[in-house]
Amino acid sequence: QKEVEQNSGPLSVPEGAIASLNCTYSDRGSQSFFWYRQYSGKSPELIMFIYSNGDKEDGRFTAQLNKASQYVSLLIRDSQPSDSATYLCAVTGYKLSFGAGTTVTVRA
Amino acid sequence: GAGVSQSPSNKVTEKGKDVELRCDPISGHTALYWYRQSLGQGLEFLIYFQGNSAPDKSGLPSDRFSAERTGGSVSTLTIQRTQQEDSAVYLCASSWGQGRTDTQYFGPGTRLTVL
Numbered sequence: 001q002k003e004v005e006q007n008s009g010p011l012s013v014p015e016g017a018i019a020s021l022n023c024t025y026s027d028r029g030s031q032s033f034f035w036y037r038q039y040s041g042k043s044p045e046l047i048m049f050i051y052s053n054g055d056k057e058d059g060r061f062t063a064q065l066n067k068a069s070q071y072v073s074l075l076i077r078d079s080q081p082s083d084s085a086t087y088l089c090a091v092t093g094y095k096l097s098f099g100a101g102t103t104v105t106v107r108a
Numbered sequence: 109g110a111g112v113s114q115s116p117s118n119k120v121t122e123k124g125k126d127v128e129l130r131c132d133p134i135s136g137h138t139a140l141y142w143y144r145q146s147l148g149q150g151l152e153f154l155i156y157f158q159g160n161s162a163p164d165k166s167g168l169p170s171d172r173f174s175a176e177r178t179g180g181s182v183s184t185l186t187i188q189r190t191q192q193e194d195s196a197v198y199l200c201a202s203s204w205g206q207g208r209t210d211t212q213y214f215g216p217g218t219r220l221t222v223l
Contacts, residue, residue, distance in 0.1 A: 032208040043199060043214035044151070051208045088151065095164065096141070096212055100150035 003027060004091050006099035014107050019076040021102050023089030026070070033065055033072045034090040038101065044088055047074070079106045110134070112215035114200050120221045121190055129185045129218045133202030140183050141201045141212060142175055151199065157183065158205050190222045 007022045023033075032051045036044035050056045050063040050072065062075040072091075076083055084106050089099040113132045121127050133140050142154040153167040157177045168174070172190075177183040187194055197219050201212040 032210070034211065043216055045214070046211050049209055049211065090212075092208065092210070095153070095156050097153070098143075098151040 003093075003097040004089055004099040006087075006089050006102050008100075009102040010105060011102055012105045012107060013079050015079060015081060017079050019079050019083065019104050019106070021074040021076075021087050021089070021104070023072045023074075023091075023099055024070055025072070025089075025091045025097075027091065027093040027097075028067075028070060030070075030091045030093050032092040033063070034092075034096070035061075035063060035074045036088040036090060036098075038086045038088060040085070047087075076104070079104075081106045081108050112200055112202050112213055114198075114215040114218050116218060117216065118219045118221075120223065122223050123192060124189055126186065126188045127190055127220065129187075129198050129200075129220070131183045131185070131200030131202075131215060133181060133183070133200070134213055135181075137202035137204055137213075138180065139203045139205030139210070139212075140177060141203075142183070142185050143199045143201065144196045145199060145217075146196045154185070154198075187220075190220075192222045195220055195222045 013019045034049045035047045038044040048058045050065045056063045060077045064073045086101040086103045088101045115130045138159045140157040143151040155175045156164040172188045175185045197217045199217045200215045203210050203212045
């Protein structure tokens with residue numbers, strides 16, 4: 001079992017819609033959870049982190065964490081073509097472990 | 109301040125040659141990571157340095173790969189006797205190394221092509 005698993009995608013959504021990205025992790029002791037965005041040919045950049053159960057909102061992005069279910073998600077509201085990228089879920093245990101990423105395409 | 113820098117940005121080499129990739133972390137960051145990303149793939153963890161502790165080398169794919177970090181700052185990843193399957197983008201990241209909001213900041217990567 002991989003430490004961090006993401007829905008494989010690719011995910012295609014129309015402009016203005018909500019994109020929903022899911023991530024599950026195996027280490028129940030994981031403390032912190034990060035979402036990174038990676039544009040094609042670029043390095044990953046941090047979108048947001050979450051470490052408490054519940055929702056955390058930052059602009060059009062909302063991260064949701066459920067430690068009992070070992071599940072973290074990212075919602076992108078009012079999706080824009082500029083949101084087209086690969087989104088990486090990362091989980092901290094001893095070290096940061098990354099999922100394989102979900103590629104999102106926002107159709108204009 | 110300056111971000112993580114890596115050099116060279118691109119490296120083309122012949123099979124069997126050795127290569128060295130360099131990473132300059134953000135000043136003051138104690139943690140440094142190396143990852144490899146093949147085309148269309150996720151991040152593959154290679155090695156992790158934290159302060160003066162022994163590095164976590166659990167991700168190195170073979171004994172042809174090694175890394176060092178001098179003076180707790182600059183790191184060099186060395187690949188000996190390169191193979192075509194070593195072709196990938198090699199990413200370095202650094203962080204403060206503590207706290208639950210510890211965030212890794214990535215460099216621009218080195219694209220390695222082995223002919």
